[in-house]
Amino acid sequence: MARRGEANNRLDDAARAGWLYYVAGRTQDEIATVMGISRQSAQRLVSLAMSERLIKVRLDHPIAACLEAAAGLRDRYGLKHVEVVPSDPGSTSTTVGIAEAGAAEIERWLKLPEPQVLAIGTGRTLKAAVDQLPPMECPQHRIVSLTGNIGLDGSAAYYNVIFSMADAVKARHFPMPLPVLAASPEEREVLHSQSLVQVALKLGAEANVAFVGVGELGPDAPLCQDGFLAQDEMAGLTRAGAAGEICGWMFDHDGVLLSGSFNERVASVPLPSRDKASVIGLAKGRRKYEALWAAVKGGIINGLITDEATARYLLNA
Amino acid sequence: MARRGEANNRLDDAARAGWLYYVAGRTQDEIATVMGISRQSAQRLVSLAMSERLIKVRLDHPIAACLEAAAGLRDRYGLKHVEVVPSDPGSTSTTVGIAEAGAAEIERWLKLPEPQVLAIGTGRTLKAAVDQLPPMECPQHRIVSLTGNIGLDGSAAYYNVIFSMADAVKARHFPMPLPVLAASPEEREVLHSQSLVQVALKLGAEANVAFVGVGELGPDAPLCQDGFLAQDEMAGLTRAGAAGEICGWMFDHDGVLLSGSFNERVASVPLPSRDKASVIGLAKGRRKYEALWAAVKGGIINGLITDEATARYLLNA
DNA sequence: ACGAGAAGTGAGTAATTGCCCATGAGCGAG
DNA sequence: CTCGCTCATGGGCAATTACTCACTTCTCGT
Numbered sequence: 274m275a276r277r278g279e280a281n282n283r284l285d286d287a288a289r290a291g292w293l294y295y296v297a298g299r300t301q302d303e304i305a306t307v308m309g310i311s312r313q314s315a316q317r318l319v320s321l322a323m324s325e326r327l328i329k330v331r332l333d334h335p336i337a338a339c340l341e342a343a344a345g346l347r348d349r350y351g352l353k354h355v356e357v358v359p360s361d362p363g364s365t366s367t368t369v370g371i372a373e374a375g376a377a378e379i380e381r382w383l384k385l386p387e388p389q390v391l392a393i394g395t396g397r398t399l400k401a402a403v404d405q406l407p408p409m410e411c412p413q414h415r416i417v418s419l420t421g422n423i424g425l426d427g428s429a430a431y432y433n434v435i436f437s438m439a440d441a442v443k444a445r446h447f448p449m450p451l452p453v454l455a456a457s458p459e460e461r462e463v464l465h466s467q468s469l470v471q472v473a474l475k476l477g478a479e480a481n482v483a484f485v486g487v488g489e490l491g492p493d494a495p496l497c498q499d500g501f502l503a504q505d506e507m508a509g510l511t512r513a514g515a516a517g518e519i520c521g522w523m524f525d526h527d528g529v530l531l532s533g534s535f536n537e538r539v540a541s542v543p544l545p546s547r548d549k550a551s552v553i554g555l556a557k558g559r560r561k562y563e564a565l566w567a568a569v570k571g572g573i574i575n576g577l578i579t580d581e582a583t584a585r586y587l588l589n590a
Numbered sequence: 591m592a593r594r595g596e597a598n599n600r601l602d603d604a605a606r607a608g609w610l611y612y613v614a615g616r617t618q619d620e621i622a623t624v625m626g627i628s629r630q631s632a633q634r635l636v637s638l639a640m641s642e643r644l645i646k647v648r649l650d651h652p653i654a655a656c657l658e659a660a661a662g663l664r665d666r667y668g669l670k671h672v673e674v675v676p677s678d679p680g681s682t683s684t685t686v687g688i689a690e691a692g693a694a695e696i697e698r699w700l701k702l703p704e705p706q707v708l709a710i711g712t713g714r715t716l717k718a719a720v721d722q723l724p725p726m727e728c729p730q731h732r733i734v735s736l737t738g739n740i741g742l743d744g745s746a747a748y749y750n751v752i753f754s755m756a757d758a759v760k761a762r763h764f765p766m767p768l769p770v771l772a773a774s775p776e777e778r779e780v781l782h783s784q785s786l787v788q789v790a791l792k793l794g795a796e797a798n799v800a801f802v803g804v805g806e807l808g809p810d811a812p813l814c815q816d817g818f819l820a821q822d823e824m825a826g827l828t829r830a831g832a833a834g835e836i837c838g839w840m841f842d843h844d845g846v847l848l849s850g851s852f853n854e855r856v857a858s859v860p861l862p863s864r865d866k867a868s869v870i871g872l873a874k875g876r877r878k879y880e881a882l883w884a885a886v887k888g889g890i891i892n893g894l895i896t897d898e899a900t901a902r903y904l905l906n907a
Numbered sequence: 908a909c910g911a912g913a914a915g916t917g918a919g920t921a922a923t924t925g926c927c928c929a930t931g932a933g934c935g936a937g
Numbered sequence: 938c939t940c941g942c943t944c945a946t947g948g949g950c951a952a953t954t955a956c957t958c959a960c961t962t963c964t965c966g967t
Contacts, residue, residue, distance in 0.1 A: 288651035295647045296654075297661070300923065309698060311947055316924065327651050330612040334605035334644045359606055361614040362624070373613060407650055617953065630917060633954065908967100915962075923954065930946080937940085 283318075284325065290315055291322025329405060331373050332358075342584035346577060349588065350569040353551050354378075354576035357584045360557075367558045368401035374578050375402030375484065375555045380409070382482055383442060388413040389481045392545060394520045395420045395432050396486025396495060398555045403438045411444040417476040419483060419520045420541045421451030432499065447473050451540045453501050453521050458537035465540070477542030480550050485574065487556040488518045489564045496521075510535060517564025519544065519554070519573055526563070528571015547575045557583045566590050600635075601642065607632055608639025612647075652676050659901035663894060666905065667886040670868050671695075671893035674901045677874075684875045685718035691895050692719030692801065692872045697726070699799055700759060705730040706798045709862060711837045712737045712749050713803025713812060715872045720755045728761040734793040736800060736837045737858045738768030749816065764790050768857045770818050770838050775854040782857070794859030797867050802891065804873040805835045806881045813838075827852060834881025836861065836871070836890060843880070845888015864892045874900045883907050 290308065293299045299307075305315035322328050335343075339357035346355045356378065358370040379402065382389055391414060393399065422433035439446045450469055455461035464470060488495050490511050496502040496518065513533055516526040521539040523531040530536055544552055553576030556565055566587060568574050579587075607625065610616045616624075622632035639645050649657075656674040663672045673695065675687035696719065699706055708731060710716065739750035756763045767786055772778035781787060805812050807828050813819040813835065830850055833843040838856040840848040847853055861869055870893030873882055883904055885891050896904075 284651070285653050288649060288653045289657060292649045292651075292654055292657045296649060296657075302923080309701075312924090313926095313947055314945080316926090317945085320925080322649075327649060329648045329650060331646050331648070332605055332609045332613060332639075332644060333646055334601065334608075334639075336602050336605050336609075338602070338606075359609050359614075361610065361616070364614060369614060370609075407648060619953080628917060629954090631915085633956095634915085637955080910967095911965090913962105913964075916960085918959090919957090921954105921956075923952105925952070926950090928947105928949090930948105932943105932945085934943085935941095937938105 283321070284327070287318045287321040287325060288327050290318035291328045294319045294322075295328055326404070329373075329407070331377055331405075333377075339581055339584075342581060342588065345588050346569070346584055351572070352569065352575050352577055354553060355584075356578045358578075358580050360581040360583075362582075367556075367561075368398050370580055371398055371555050371557050371578055372401035372405050375399070376405030378553065378578060379403070379406060379484060383409055383411045383414060383444075386413065388415070390414070390476055390479050391416045392419050392477055392480035392483035392542070392550075393417070393435050393438060394483065394485030395434055396488065396555075397432060398557075399434045399484060399486045400432055400437060402484070402555060403434050403441070406438065406441040409442045411442055414444045415447065415476060416442070416444050417447040417473050417480065417542070418449045419477060419485065419544070421449045421453045423450070423452045432495075447476055449473050449540075449542065453540060455538045455540045458534065461538055461540050474542055477545060480545040482551040482553065482576075483545050484553050484555060485519050485544070487554045487561055487564050487568055487574070489560050490515050490517060490523075493560075494518075506535075516567040517561075519568065522573075524567055524571060524573055526567050528567040528569070528573050530573075544573070547572055551576045553578060555579075562586050562590075600638070601644070604635045604638040604642065605644045607635035608645045611636045611639075612645050656898055656901075659898060659905060662905050663886075663901055668889070669886065669892050669894055671870060673895045675895075675897050677898040677900075684873075684878075685715050687897055688715055688872050688874050688895055689718035689722050692716070693722030695870065695895060696720070696723060696801060700726055700728045700731060700761075703730065705732070707731070707793055707796050708733045709736050709794055709797035709800035709859070709867075710734070710752050710755060711800065711802030712751055713805065713872075714749060715874075716751045716801060716803045717749055717754060719801070719872060720751050720758070723755065723758040726759045726761075728759055731761045732764065732793060733759070733761050734764040734790050734797065734859070735766045736794060736802065736861070738766045738770045740767070740769045749812075764793055766790050766857075766859065770857060772855045772857045775851065778855055778857050791859055794862060797862040799868040799870065800862050801870050801872060802836050802861070804871045804878055804881050804885055804891070806877050807832050807834060807840075810877075823852075833884040834878075836885065839890075841884055841888060841890055843884050845884040845886070845890050847890075861890070864889055868893045870895060872896075879903050879907075 290304050293304045301315045301319060302312050305312040336359060339359060342357045343355040346352060356374050358374045361369060382391060393416060416438060418435040435446055435448050451464050455464055490507060492504060494507060497504060497507055510523055513531060514525040515523040515531055517524060520541040523535055525531060552574045554568060554574040555578045557580040569587060607621050610621045618632045618636060619629050622629040656676055660672040660674040663669060673691050675691045699708055710733060733755060735752035752763055752765050768781050772781055807824060809821060811824060814821060814824055827840055830848060831842040832840045832848055834841060837858040840852055842848060869891045871885060871891040872895045874897040886904060
């Protein structure tokens with residue numbers, strides 16, 4: 274192969290080896306012969322292709338147990354769309370499985386020929402899902418971020434997912450040039466009156482589908498860890514009965530948005546109407562059980578992508 | 591898990607096993623334990639998930655499209671060797687990429703310890719490829735030129751590639767001390783009876799591999815530009831149905847060598863047998879589409895090094 | 908019921924893959 | 938120029954996976 278960009282060359286070779294291994298089904302020995310390298314090097318390239326995420330694997334089959342759980346959840350909580358992936362009891366990851374399934378669902382929407390407005394929230398799970406998206410050309414769609422991308426200290430929020438999405442999907446993107454949280458309800462009004470923000474707010478209201486993470490509360494909550502929320506404020510919220518948050522919007526154990534002043538400072542786009550749009554939550558894991566239960570009970574979300582264990586909890590709750 | 595469609599059950603299990611294997615990265619032993627089956631059964635389920643296409647693997651890298659295109663061309667036209675390099679849309683060069691890939695392939699042959707006979711055609715693309723060759727010592731091989739190196743006016747043909755090759759590669763070289771085109775079939779016979787030419791003809795018939803450029807026809811054809819062919823003769827050839835040429839041999843749109851008198855005047859070495867040898871064409875670019883299509887259709891060449899755009903054309907043609 | 912045939916199972920074994928380690932090439936600092 | 942560092946390489950070996958075969962179970966038609 275060409276001798277020029279020596280840096281890329283390794284990844285190119287890795288891609289080639291990975292393709293030959295996973296797609297063409299050759300053995301590493303054959304690959305080594307074809308590429309004129311040793312078997313060990315071929316093995317390294319193949320595993321490099323894996324660790325660099327050049328190779329993406331997805332399962333396209335509704336597994337019966339998961340299907341049943343999904344159907345049960347749909348009936349029980351009146352959800353529009355439920356997807357349950359197998360649990361991996363040995364893994365502590367909060368994204369494995371969900372990310373792939375979420376990416377598949379996002380991809381389904383992006384492949385629609387009719388123009389859609391997709392709204393995207395924030396969070397680690399969503400980030401992992403978006404990272405699984407293949408490059409796509411979707412000029413017909415528009416993608417709007419539901420949350421601001423600026424932290425309390427003015428820096429860009431790492432987990433604002435819309436930028437990762439823009440890398441993979443060629444469509445018009447509308448980020449929110451705002452902090453997640455305004456200092457006061459009045460400041461929020463001022464911020465929201467900016468024309469750029471107005472566009473995002475309008476698009477958010479028109480969204481056909483929204484993909485959101487579901488955040489738990491407590492000292493270890495992602496909101497605190499990422500510095501959006503101080504510990505004492507968090508403690509106050511839990512005392513006030515908050516059970517979880519989506520895009521910053523706090524809700525109680527019945528899934529009713531808190532009426533206190535906190536939610537009046539949240540600068541995020543309001544969640545699209547659950548009557549017209551699908552608001553799909555992506556989350557799994559013990560720590561999110563309470564928040565998820567509240568969210569589905571109260572109809573904060575009407576779609577869910579989760580794993581088997583979480584689904585079981587929600588069915589028995 | 592309810593038991594209803596017993597037939598599905600196996601596929602469901604296969605899906606679950608496949609998920610645990612490919613997505614969660616567990617070993618088949620672990621899967622067997624988790625699912626309460628034997629390791630062999632787990633292996634069967636995993637391979638079933640693969641063969642039933644439940645698991646979809648995708649490679650996210652520019653090179654993926656190239657490899658797929660290459661495999662497609664190999665199948666479609668029954669080629670022995672296909673290499674597709676990424677297109678560089680910004681470049682008008684007819685050689686960038688091809689030259690490097692061609693050089694790499696030539697190098698692979700030169701590195702073989704067993705003595706080989708390499709045949710080399712002519713053309714700008716091939717020249718660019720040979721210019722990429724590193725200095726090598728290959729006393730075991732012999733390299734023969736497929737075309738004459740003398741123009742109509744008696745001067746040396748600039749694009750006769752074998753001399754450039756001799757500069758880089760230390761091996762025995764056999765140029766063809768002939769014009770490209772004889773004045774008449776009879777003259778060709780006389781020329782070919784020279785003992786030096788006999789050696790080249792014999793070697794050409796023994797060649798293990800031939801690297802050739804593919805020439806398009808028309809007023810701007812390289813054959814005209816380099817003064818091997820007058821415009822009126824070219825016009826006559828296109829009227830007679832010629833679609834392209836390789837080493838001077840004219841062929842029609844189905845890749846069948848023209849039977850007219852022109853080919854009887856071509857003084858080049860006949861192309862090596864496509865049954866025994868690899869005849870690898872190097873070419874890319876809009877202007878060569880027709881000629882390439884004819885050449886692969888008719889089996890004039892059984893190997894191809896080209897770029898993505900050209901590969902796409904050949905796949906859709 | 909019964910037998911033929913399809914389908915599945917586990918043991919055993921060959922093939923393939925993953926990983927560790929010693930080696931040597933390449934490179935920048937001194 | 939040399940030392941020390943990093944990193945790719947290929948050998949060797951253990952772990953993992955794929956395949957074959959003989960045997961059992963199930964199904965279906967008579």
